[in-house]
Amino acid sequence: MKKIEGLMLSTIIITLIVGSAQVATAEKFNVDPDLNLRYEVYLQSVVRDAQGQLLSVSESTSAVVLISSFSDGVLIQDLVDNVIDNNLLGEKKIITIDNVKYEKIQFQTEKVIDHRMLTSLGTAKVGMSSGTLWKFCGDFKGEYGHQCIPTFKAKTPQIHIAEGNVLTNQWTVLR
Secondary structure (H helix, E strand, C coil): CHHHHHHHHHHHHHHHHHHHHHHHHHCCCCECCCHHHCCEEEEEEEEECCCCCEEEEEECCEEEEECCECCCCCECCCHHHHHHHCCCCCCCEEEEECCEEEEEEEEEEEEECCHHHCEEECCEEEEEEEEEEEEEEEEECCCCEEEEEEEEEEEEEEEEEECCCEEEEEEEEEC
């Protein structure tokens, strides 16, 4: 009985720690409501085990374009427009939804979950994901050089992950 109580207490404490860390990171990035009127951002997260078996599919509950700036706070004007216009993430397509024309780009990232991303819970290595941040990495000439700039952020319902799982994030951006 004490083992179960200890396990449940550990789970509650880990959940509280992870939940508070998400709140702290959420306040770090700036979101401009006017900028997000020009874009619609969607994220689909797919988790598969090491053998390729589907474990879960999750859609974003909210996603935004972040205000792009260098580490010293200098704003980067029109970063997302330049990325879309120059097909840096994929070829843009023109689509029509409810008689409104949009430019659409889609791209995906894939990550194999390793032990550094997980929390030890007894002998099991477990973790949760509830969204992600995508960064545009490039060579910014002059004093900035190569940098990765936070560009898109999305929240999803909590996804349970384990070591060896493959997390594939497919982003869709409409302008």
